[in-house]
Every structure is written in C-alpha cells, then in structure tokens.
Amino acid sequence: MRERFRHWLHGLRGGGHPLLRENRERFASFDQDRPLEDYTFVVMDTELTGLNPRSDEIVSVGAVRVSGLRINPSDIFHAMVRPGGAMHKPATLVHRITPQAVADKPSIEEVLPDFLEFCGDALLVGHHVGLDMAFLNRTTQRHLGGTLHTPCIDTMRLAQAWEQECWENSFDPFQPSISYNLRDLADRYGLPRFREHDALEDAMQAAYLFVYLGRKMRGGSIRTLRDLFMAGRSWRWYM
Structure with missing residues (x-):
C-alpha cells in the first residue's frame, strides 16, 4: 500500500492527485433529478482525537454502501x-480507542486512497456530516493537495425536516424535547441499534436512519435527489 501511495504521489500533475481529479471530473456536471433509487450512497463516520480539524486527527473511519435505498451490510469499509x-x-474515553490500539495501524496517508476508492462515484452521507467532511477535506488537502467535490447529505438535517413535516400535520406543532442525537433518533423511529462511538457501527446506524427517512420522505413530495437536498436545506434552523 505504501509503494502504491508513493507511486501516485510521484504521478501528481497540475490539478492535484489523480484521485482528486477523478473526483472533480465525476461531479463536475452532476444530475440531481433522477429517482433516489438510482443513486449509490456511502454512509460514513469517523472517530477523532478531538473536535478541532486544524489540530486533531482521524483515528478510525467506517462506511457502508447503500444502493437502491437498500443497505448492503457486506459492502463496507473500516480502518x-x-x-x-x-x-x-x-x-479516548468516548470512543475507547487507546494509543496502544492504533500503534501498529497504518497512517492516514495509507488509508486515505483506499477509502476514496471505496467511495468512488457514490454520494456521501453522515450524521452531522459537516464535522466528518471538515476532517476528511483537511486530510485530503494536506496529503493529496485538494478537497473533495462529492455532494453530501446530512441525516441530522433530514431528520429535522421530517420532524417539521410531522409537526405541521399535527395538533402539537412545537415539540422542543426531541433529540437529534443518532442513538435517540434510532430509538424514536424503532430502528436497529448499533454500538455507539465505533466508526463502522455508527455508519451502519446512520445508514438505517438514512434509508428510513428516504423512504418516509419519498412517500410525500420527495422523489429525486434534488428534492432530498432541498428538504435538508430548507430546515429553518439552518436558514
């Protein structure tokens, strides 16, 4: 893996690393108007040394592929x-990953190309995905010379949009007690439960939430990927 990474690094040309060029070209003209089932998604999660993308680092990354709004539990990435x-x-107290547990693991420079290849032409999904993408883009900028152009979907925003839709159709439109924590949403919607603060299991948890919301919202006005994006962006707390 190290030899392959060095080969790619030496092959850089104007425009950045080949993987980033492929990523940019792939999403340069992206059709958002196809049915949701036509797209492939990679639902991802990271575990970190802290919450500051400038000084902290990724210590684990997990992802699962979703195609046709169905989770493929055998098509996963975990490092x-x-x-x-x-x-x-x-x-460490949160995710229980100790320095000893990762002392002999590969560096992010070695893991990153494999993860980007796993993602391929899939769209990225995550719960509070902005944090994961801040770390991922900081990492690609540092080691590959640029950032990703992959469209991202935040399941937290989708949950907020779905709850807003439910509130507007109820007699009690204001429910301040709702938590948008991933575990709490899984309980609220009766979804399978996975272990918290494990990158792969959190990714699987977010995947179940994404598929649940995609199917629920699709039953109303959500038909295409553009509809889904607009539902998340229209949430009033993010105006």
Missing part, C-alpha cells in the same frame, strides 16, 4: 488509523 500526534484522554 483504524495511527495518528501523527497525541491522543487526548477525553476523546
């Missing part, structure tokens, strides 16, 4: 990553 810097105790 533990050896960070270059220190691992902070508060983060």
